[in-house]
Amino acid sequence: xxxxxxxxxxxxxxxxxxxxxxxxxxxxxxxxxxxxxxxxxxxxxxxxxxxxxxxxxxxxxxxxxxxxxxxxxxxxxxxxxxxxxxxxxxxxxxxxxxxxxxxxxxxxxxxxxxxxxxxxxxxxxxxxxxxxxxxxxxxxxxxxxxxxxxxxxxxxxxxxxxxxxxxxxxxxxxxxxxxxxxxxxxxxxxxxxxxxxxxxxxxxxxxxxxxxxxxxxxxxxxxxxxxxxxxxxxxxxxxxxxxxxxxxxxxxxxxxxxxxxxxxxxxxxxxxxxxxxxxxxxxxxxxxxxxxxxxxxxxxxxxxxxxxxxxxxxxxxxxxxxxxxxxxxxxxxxxxxxxxxxxxxxxxxxxxxxxxxxx
Amino acid sequence: xxxxxxxxxxxxxxxxxxxxxxxxxxxxxxxxxxxxxxxxxxxxxxxxxxxxxxxxxxxxxxxxxxxxxxxxxxxxxxxxxxxxxxxxxxxxxxxxxxxxxxxxxxxxxxxxxxxxxxxxxxxxxxxxxxxxxxxxxxxxxxxxxxxxxxxxxxxxxxxxxxxxxxxxxxxxxxxxxxxxxxxxxxxxxxxxxxxxxxxxxxxxxxxxxxxxxxxxxxxxxxxxxxxxxxxxxxxxxxxxxxxxxxxxxxxxxxxxxxxxxxxxxxxxxxxxxxxxxxxxxxxxxxxxxxxxxxxxxxxxxxxxxxxxxxxxxxxxxxxxxxxxxxxxxxxxxxxxxxxxxxxxxxxxxxxxxxxxxxxxxxxxxxxxxxxxxxxxxxxxxxxxxxxxxxxxxxxxxxxxxxxxxxxxxxxxxxxxxxxxxxxxxxxxxxxxxxxxxxxx
Numbered sequence: 001x002x003x004x005x006x007x008x009x010x011x012x013x014x015x016x017x018x019x020x021x022x023x024x025x026x027x028x029x030x031x032x033x034x035x036x037x038x039x040x041x042x043x044x045x046x047x048x049x050x051x052x053x054x055x056x057x058x059x060x061x062x063x064x065x066x067x068x069x070x071x072x073x074x075x076x077x078x079x080x081x082x083x084x085x086x087x088x089x090x091x092x093x094x095x096x097x098x099x100x101x102x103x104x105x106x107x108x109x110x111x112x113x114x115x116x117x118x119x120x121x122x123x124x125x126x127x128x129x130x131x132x133x134x135x136x137x138x139x140x141x142x143x144x145x146x147x148x149x150x151x152x153x154x155x156x157x158x159x160x161x162x163x164x165x166x167x168x169x170x171x172x173x174x175x176x177x178x179x180x181x182x183x184x185x186x187x188x189x190x191x192x193x194x195x196x197x198x199x200x201x202x203x204x205x206x207x208x209x210x211x212x213x214x215x216x217x218x219x220x221x222x223x224x225x226x227x228x229x230x231x232x233x234x235x236x237x238x239x240x241x242x243x244x245x246x247x248x249x250x251x252x253x254x255x256x257x258x259x260x261x262x263x264x265x266x267x268x269x270x271x272x273x274x275x276x277x278x279x280x281x282x283x284x285x286x287x288x289x290x291x292x293x294x295x296x297x298x299x300x301x302x303x304x305x306x307x308x309x310x311x312x313x314x315x316x317x318x319x320x321x322x323x324x325x326x327x328x329x330x331x332x333x334x335x336x337x338x339x340x341x342x343x344x345x346x347x348x349x350x351x352x353x354x355x356x357x358x359x
Numbered sequence: 360x361x362x363x364x365x366x367x368x369x370x371x372x373x374x375x376x377x378x379x380x381x382x383x384x385x386x387x388x389x390x391x392x393x394x395x396x397x398x399x400x401x402x403x404x405x406x407x408x409x410x411x412x413x414x415x416x417x418x419x420x421x422x423x424x425x426x427x428x429x430x431x432x433x434x435x436x437x438x439x440x441x442x443x444x445x446x447x448x449x450x451x452x453x454x455x456x457x458x459x460x461x462x463x464x465x466x467x468x469x470x471x472x473x474x475x476x477x478x479x480x481x482x483x484x485x486x487x488x489x490x491x492x493x494x495x496x497x498x499x500x501x502x503x504x505x506x507x508x509x510x511x512x513x514x515x516x517x518x519x520x521x522x523x524x525x526x527x528x529x530x531x532x533x534x535x536x537x538x539x540x541x542x543x544x545x546x547x548x549x550x551x552x553x554x555x556x557x558x559x560x561x562x563x564x565x566x567x568x569x570x571x572x573x574x575x576x577x578x579x580x581x582x583x584x585x586x587x588x589x590x591x592x593x594x595x596x597x598x599x600x601x602x603x604x605x606x607x608x609x610x611x612x613x614x615x616x617x618x619x620x621x622x623x624x625x626x627x628x629x630x631x632x633x634x635x636x637x638x639x640x641x642x643x644x645x646x647x648x649x650x651x652x653x654x655x656x657x658x659x660x661x662x663x664x665x666x667x668x669x670x671x672x673x674x675x676x677x678x679x680x681x682x683x684x685x686x687x688x689x690x691x692x693x694x695x696x697x698x699x700x701x702x703x704x705x706x707x708x709x710x711x712x713x714x715x716x717x718x719x720x721x722x723x724x725x726x727x728x729x730x731x732x733x734x735x736x737x738x739x740x741x742x743x744x745x746x747x748x749x750x751x752x753x754x755x756x757x758x759x760x761x762x763x764x765x766x767x768x769x770x771x772x773x774x775x776x777x778x779x780x781x782x783x784x785x786x787x788x789x790x791x792x793x794x795x796x797x798x799x
Contacts, residue, residue: 178472316396
């Protein structure tokens with residue numbers, strides 16, 4: 001009734017091929033962006049921005065990166081946290097050596113370093129597939145994590161082994177470091193995520209996306225059609241690691257503002273990002289956001305939300321309850337819809353289109 | 360991406376926007392304390408949390424709080440995870456905590472740059488950033504009563520005493536078994552400086568956090584290298600495993616010294632085999648102190664706490680008590696300095712800088728002989744208190760040495776240098792503007 005395509009005529013090929021063909025979709029997207037860009041910085045408190053929104057955005061970006069590799073190209077990777085770490089350390093070294101260059105440039109440039117590392121570890125993907133590739137990327141994770149702890153050059157020989165984020169400004173306004181306002185940092189992060197999501201959307205809907213999906217569905221057939229496997233797979237690794245690297249740099253510089261990286265970029269994080277895309281939906285950008293919201297923001301909301309709503313659980317009990325609730329929800333969603341929240345969302349939209357007359 | 364989702368998002372934003380609001384009531388002092396009763400570090404986290412919680416419960420039950428103001432004490436579960444610690448920090452801040460106790464080096468590092476902006480003093484008791492002992496650079500950060508660098512220097516002072524002088528250390532091999540994380544690597548510069556000066560060999564045995572419970576290969580290496588002494592920097596599940604593996608590989612327990620974090624529960628499973636195992640610490644254990652008995656009587660017997668009665672006064676529990684005493688004395692000081700009843704974070708910072716817990720004061724607190732006096736100042740946020748040895752006699756810890764002061768003439772330059780490098784590497788680090796109060 002509210003959501004239908006009747007009466008919306010397309011008069012050009014471009015309109016017909018639009019990512020959001022329905023007017024309602026476009027309005028919805030605009031409203032979401034408006035809420036994210038205006039309402040949240042204005043009305044949500046520091047607490048919500050710092051502990052709910054910023055991790056959600058950072059992990060969405062990382063999940064998009066992994067989704068390009070796993071969801072679109074069909075290559076499983078367990079090294080996402082390691083690639084995120086490469087981005088964070090690359091950004092740290094770059095801004096140490098060239099403090100004059102704007103930090104945003106370095107955050108984006110740090111993605112190229114992790115892309116290079118990703119390509120290196122992606123080389124075996126031509127020969128090995130499936131679980132075996134997962135193990136090969138696991139090696140990347142362990143190796144990179146080892147480097148973060150054992151190569152003091154990476155953290156500028158800091159005695160505590162941590163990345164200490166210096167204050168950097170944009171047009172005179174501090175955007176990193178302790179003095180940067182949380183709203184400013186949030187807006188930077190949000191802009192980066194929106195920009196890179198738009199880029200990813202164009203990539204996966206274009207020629208490269210089709211090449212990746214062809215490789216995913218059947219690589220021999222793709223090869224016969226003239227898609228060069230090595231290039232395609234390595235490109236997927238590069239783009240995926242680029243996203244992970246930028247997410248890592250944003251995580252340390254914009255969100256946490258300094259971190260003991262051996263802890264943040266651990267194997268556990270790689271698994272969490274993999275869970276995000278499995279629960280959100282493989283091969284779906286909106287699924288990446290849903291998965292990130294589910295895995296990263298929901299525990300926080302449960303932990304602090306329940307006591308705030310008057311349900312008196314505190315400390316360790318909340319934590320235990322959290323494990324149980326999240327675990328049960330994961331099982332529930334995987335049973336109800338093994339293709340993830342994105343598929344569930346698609347079904348809901350289909351139903352909504354013909355509602356209230358289901359024929 | 361439709362209206363439905365938008366509506367959902369709006370509802371969600373509204374729901375979560377609501378819960379940063381509740382501020383502390385005006386007639387109480389609010390403390391939000393990190394804890395970890397879950398995860399691989401809970402073995403250390405639970406007794407600490409119990410100690411702190413019980414002491415504040417005692418103050419509320421016995422004295423009606425501090426200076427007549429009730430203490431609203433709340434724990435925030437972190438699971439020793441930096442990310443959850445950040446959430447806890449934000450919550451503590453929004454609810455108006457007067458002090459932040461991170462209980463993890465990573466969490467402390469994440470909070471330190473914000474302390475002077477959010478006006479919340481950070482108390483990292485004998486952990487965290489060693490450089491924060493310098494009050495000139497870090498007016499908002501406190502790490503009493505000793506640093507890890509002091510600890511390593513006391514360890515060397517102790518073994519030099521056992522060997523017959525620092526000159527006798529020449530040619531000896533000293534092993535450092537440490538968690539392969541910033542915390543564990545902290546004493547390395549001190550040990551290296553001493554090794555160069557006194558001519559002993561330093562061997563490092565790093566243990567990755569994921570390998571904490573599997574140290575057999577490390578101890579095989581130790582058996583091969585035969586170090587004369589072992590110093591351990593462990594936390595959480597690393598401690599019981601290290602002690603067990605040491606006993607299993609036949610390392611002489613008498614030559615095995617740990618930094619101040621292992622508790623009775625870490626040693627007890629090894630039992631008599633761990634006889635001679637030593638812990639470097641700054642406070643006594645046991646239930647003989649009047650304060651501990653009052654906790655048993657007024658808190659645990661009244662059902663105000665879940666702590667098992669026999670755990671009161673154990674080593675790590677005592678650390679919780681020590682920290683709670685520091686916080687409460689700082690609040691008391693702050694009330695004296697400012698003349699206010701309900702103090703805030705800024706006042707507590709001033710209270711901490713004028714902290715002076717004398718031997719008489721410890722006696723008044725019902726903790727006579729528990730530890731040595733602690734005095735902080737605007738320049739010294741650490742105190743560099745003496746440490747002594749607790750030795751495991753097969754069933755319990757016994758104090759077997761006199762208090763030994765740290766070798767501060769070696770450690771102080773390191774602290775000054777580290778503080779300076781922190782300030783330069785964090786471009787725009789503010790120089791101290793906070794005025795200094797006279798101790799009252």
